[in-house]
Amino acid sequence: MATTDATSTASVHVAEHDHHEHYELNFWRKYVFAEDHKTIAKQYLITGIFWAIIGISFSVIFRLQLGFPQMKLEWLRPIIGNWIEESGKLSPDFYLALVTMHGTIMVFFVLTAGLSGTFSNFLIPLQVGARDMASGFMNMLSYWFFFMASLLMFVSIFLETGPAAGGWVVYPPLSALPQAHKGSELGMTLWLSSMALFIVSQLLGGINYITTVINLRTRGMSFSKLPLTIWAFFLTAVLGLISFPVLLSAALLLIFDRSFGTSFFLSDIYIAGEALPNVGGSPILFQHLFWFLGHPEVYIVMLPALGITSEIIATNSRKPIFGYRAMIASMMGIAFLAFIVWAHHMFVTGMNPFLGSVFMFLTLIIAVPSAVKAFNYITTLWRGNIRFTPAMLFSIGLVSFFISGGVTGLILGNAALDIQLHDTYFVVAHFHLVMGASSAFGLLAGVYHWFPKMFGRMMNDKLGYVHFWLTFIGIYSVFFPMHYIGIAGFPRRYYSFTSNDFTSNIFQDMNAFISLAAIVTFSAQFLFLYNFIHSLIKGKRATVNPWQSNTLEWTTPVIPGHGNWPGEIPAVYRWPYDYSKPGAKDDFIPQNVPYSQTPESNLPHEKELISLEQAIEAQNFNDQFKQPH
Amino acid sequence: MVYIVGLLSLVFLALAFMVFGRLTSVMKSVGTSGEQETYGGTSNKINGAMFMVFLILGTIAATWSFIHSTQYFLPEASSIHGRRTDGLFWGSMAIVTASALLTNILLFYFAYKYQYKDGKRATYYPENHKLELLWTVVPAVVMAIMVFTGWKAWRDIMSEAPEGAQEVELVGKQFNWIARYPGVDNNKLGAFNYKLIDNNNEVGIDYSDEAAFDDFTAPELHIPVGKPVLIRIRARDVLHSVFIPHMRVKMDAVPGMPTRFWFHPDKTTEQMRNETGNQNFKYEIACTEICGRGHFSMKMNLVVEDQESWNKWCAEQKPLLSSFPEYASRIPASLKAKAAKYLPTVGADTTSTASTGGVASSGSASLR
Known part of the structure; x- marks a missing residue:
């Protein structure tokens, strides 16, 4: 009897051993074609950082042209070759290519893939309490489709005729006719192919995020106990899933117009000495399709940043986020309204003015939930006990940008005022503050905050402070003066301002100042890069819960292995924001602490919840083996 | 050169910050090694x-x-x-x-x-419905x-533009604007067709419409002051956008979809010169929709003058048909008589027929 017992235990051990050995993955499966959400998140992050360096350096090059139009740029010739003309100046064609690539790279590759790709992947399983994403394989595909999209876009930069150069919105007919523009040749073909792959990547990722949040939450993690980060990622994924296919259709139709002689967007065109046969198409149709994605895209970029901020501000203020339900409601409101405001980008495109009126009303409605969010952040700070970690600084900076950039949206969303300001620097100032800088700050805040969980080490705080203040002051110095330039009527995407009397000879010093500020801000990012790489190798070892935070990711080991939790996934009993609860010993109570263990701090209605704990504990929906498998 | 020096000095500044940050972090890690993280320190106060x-x-x-x-x-x-x-x-x-x-x-x-602050506790304040x-x-x-x-x-x-608004047409192309005027006789813009565009007929005026006979084009836009002006806007090749900053006017020019914008100018160029004290002041029209390499230089001057001098200026302009009588071949026979006054006198009839042949063939070539 005893022997049989022993042998059976032994065989179980052997089986388990085999089981584990099965997951000793080779290098390629572990680091390259990985299916672990944490590795994929890091792949997204590193690719995002790579693109951010390229995207921002492009903006620095065109800012040199705008700030110092007389400057000789021959010293750039080793890098960008013949795009520097004989005279030593940047070619106007390449200027437009830089502007276009800056927009495309920053919006799609950095702030969509780099932000949402990194943190949705990293945080969703960890914060909802799941072993991994619903489909690790699809998740891997998602990254590698993004990688292929990146590769195509990267290759297009080195073409003889240059990358796409019709603005990041690639409006046809300019983008459809190679004879109209250098950037509409092979560069545009690659741009469209790259975007098609990118959209596939987004859809694969988005389906995974949504499925994981809906199906793989741990015991007790009801939607009303989800951290706001997860709500934000979830709604972002829904937005992307609905709107990206529309961009795909626009891209495909444009490919047809370019290559197969169709006339979806082309009509009545006389160019290069001949009248084209295309009739009946409408360039406005493309704009509708583009902005049907383009506007939700703003929130695809913004919501994850706001979610990350909510989490960081609550943790570091040592206070519950103010108005948790109002925050969710505003995000839902924003997510819904995001779909029905797109045509405010098109007030003066010749669209029916009645439509303009409708979209003006809808647009200004979306300002209400945004305002509620800003007020809630401020109230969360009120009577807090604030720790200025670098992540917290960047989150406060984000709120400031979100407000300062957001209010001018009320001006631009007003069709009558948009007549004068449309396509001027006022617009550039507005969206760079409210969506560009804000979500970039969300990304940086997220990296500073979750670096310990990602790599098991701490980033250097002091460098983080210097990085924050240089970047925060730098970004305001770049974009605040652009409002003035916009009010003076300076149009966007102008290579130089010397042709018109109303722009020549004024604001030269302001433009030079902006360019200098941009260079300083760009340089400051190398502090971050240094900090990132240095901390990766030599950073201080992280503790399990360095920020004394409540969410589930801090209940995993310092460096979570495959499957995230070594034993059973913890059950969840309370919301994620029990900070500084009156009566409690510590100023934080993690989500997995049952109410029965905290009788001293329970609120009246929470005492009743103790009776449900047995039932929650007994549930086992997604974790049958009670260990990573 | 000065700028390069400036740039380098900025890079240096950033590097200096880097070194400074490194030093402080090293000193900090020496000072507090092994201690539990505290938050009430100097850094928190400074921030x-x-x-x-x-x-x-x-x-x-x-x-x-x-x-x-x-x-x-x-x-x-x-x-x-x-x-x-x-x-x-x-x-x-x-x-x-x-x-x-x-x-x-x-x-x-x-x-x-x-x-x-050490020992302080944040206020647990999760919501307040009234405030929200x-x-x-x-x-x-x-x-x-x-x-x-x-x-x-x-x-x-x-x-809709008010009755009696003065109509003019602006056509955008890479990289300039062309203004077409309805002419002094009927004050009506004639029809157009993009397939009729060629080097002389840049806006594709269709001479099968009698309203087109007296139309003329100009590289400058002249409009009368003190009455509504309706600009009909078209584009020949790619998107452009009419932007008249001083008039607060902006509207895209879309190939295949004519657009329009009407406004009521009430200050002449002369008045603006006196008001701004700048004797070289000019109203300008810029392009605000990216249209290619020359986007930034696509401009046209706008002259706002009183009705009398506007009428006079218009009368001095030559209808396109008079400048290029070859196009007479496109006029339907029934309207030939009406067009006669814009064409060279009958004495030169033989030469005009000779040249029409050429145009007719080139016209049909572009019509394909």
Whole structure:
């Protein structure tokens, strides 16, 4: 009897051993074609950082042209070759290519893939309490489709005729006719192919995020106990899933117009000495399709940043986020309204003015939930006990940008005022503050905050402070003066301002100042890069819960292995924001602490919840083996 | 060269910061090795104070730069709707600047005031429905007012042009504008067809329409002051956008979809010269929709003059048909008589027939 017992235990051990050995993955499966959400998140992050360096350096090059139009740029010739003309100046064609690539790279590759790709992947399983994403394989595909999209876009930069150069919105007919523009040749073909792959990547990722949040939450993690980060990622994924296919259709139709002689967007065109046969198409149709994605895209970029901020501000203020339900409601409101405001980008495109009126009303409605969010952040700070970690600084900076950039949206969303300001620097100032800088700050805040969980080490705080203040002051110095330039009527995407009397000879010093500020801000990012790489190798070892935070990711080991939790996934009993609860010993109570263990701090209605704990504990929906498998 | 030096010095500055940061971190790690992280230290105080410093210096910088920049803002609008939107703009700006300033003050002040102190405990304050309702309703009401005033202005600006508005046509192409005028005789723009465009007939005037006979084009836009002007806008190749900054006018030019914008200019170029004290002042039309390499240089001058001198100027212009009588071959036989007055005298009939043959073939070539 005893022997049989022993042998059976032994065989179980052997089986388990085999089981584990099965997951000793080779290098390629572990680091390259990985299916672990944490590795994929890091792949997204590193690719995002790579693109951010390229995207921002492009903006620095065109800012040199705008700030110092007389400057000789021959010293750039080793890098960008013949795009520097004989005279030593940047070619106007390449200027437009830089502007276009800056927009495309920053919006799609950095702030969509780099932000949402990194943190949705990293945080969703960890914060909802799941072993991994619903489909690790699809998740891997998602990254590698993004990688292929990146590769195509990267290759297009080195073409003889240059990358796409019709603005990041690639409006046809300019983008459809190679004879109209250098950037509409092979560069545009690659741009469209790259975007098609990118959209596939987004859809694969988005389906995974949504499925994981809906199906793989741990015991007790009801939607009303989800951290706001997860709500934000979830709604972002829904937005992307609905709107990206529309961009795909626009891209495909444009490919047809370019290559197969169709006339979806082309009509009545006389160019290069001949009248084209295309009739009946409408360039406005493309704009509708583009902005049907383009506007939700703003929130695809913004919501994850706001979610990350909510989490960081609550943790570091040592206070519950103010108005948790109002925050969710505003995000839902924003997510819904995001779909029905797109045509405010098109007030003066010749669209029916009645439509303009409708979209003006809808647009200004979306300002209400945004305002509620800003007020809630401020109230969360009120009577807090604030720790200025670098992540917290960047989150406060984000709120400031979100407000300062957001209010001018009320001006631009007003069709009558948009007549004068449309396509001027006022617009550039507005969206760079409210969506560009804000979500970039969300990304940086997220990296500073979750670096310990990602790599098991701490980033250097002091460098983080210097990085924050240089970047925060730098970004305001770049974009605040652009409002003035916009009010003076300076149009966007102008290579130089010397042709018109109303722009020549004024604001030269302001433009030079902006360019200098941009260079300083760009340089400051190398502090971050240094900090990132240095901390990766030599950073201080992280503790399990360095920020004394409540969410589930801090209940995993310092460096979570495959499957995230070594034993059973913890059950969840309370919301994620029990900070500084009156009566409690510590100023934080993690989500997995049952109410029965905290009788001293329970609120009246929470005492009743103790009776449900047995039932929650007994549930086992997604974790049958009670260990990573 | 100066700039390169400036750039390098900035890079150096950044590097210096880097070294400084490194040093402090090394010193810190030596000083507090092994200790549990505390938050009430000097760094926390400095960061808190920095928010106040930033708020105060930032407000001063913003105010100063605004006052400094106002001299470069466009002067008062020269059109009636323009003055209305200007008023709305500055009114809205006042509201949003005040609210942005107020919320930023609260944000930075709270950050400073409630910074970490040992032994202090944050207030557990998860919600307050009254407060939330208040700051949902107040912005909603303010925004409703802003939208409503804006909507009324938008509706009026975009309404049909009044009877008797002077029509002119602007055609955008890479990279200039072409103005077409309805002519002095019938004051009506004739039909057009993009397939008729060639080097001389740049806007594709269709001479099967008798209204087109007296149409003329010009590289400058002249409009009369004191009456509504309706600009009919077209594009030949790619998207362009008509932007007349001083008139507060902007409308895209779309190939295949004519657009329009009407406005009521009420200051002549001469008046603006006197008002601004700049004797070289010119109204300008710029392009604000990216259209290719020459986008930034695509401009046209606009001359606003009183009705009399406008009439005189128009009378001096030569209808396109008179400049290029070859196009007479496109005129249907039934209308030949009406077109006669724009064509060279009958004496030269034989030469004109000879040249028509050539044009007819080139015309049909472009029609394909």
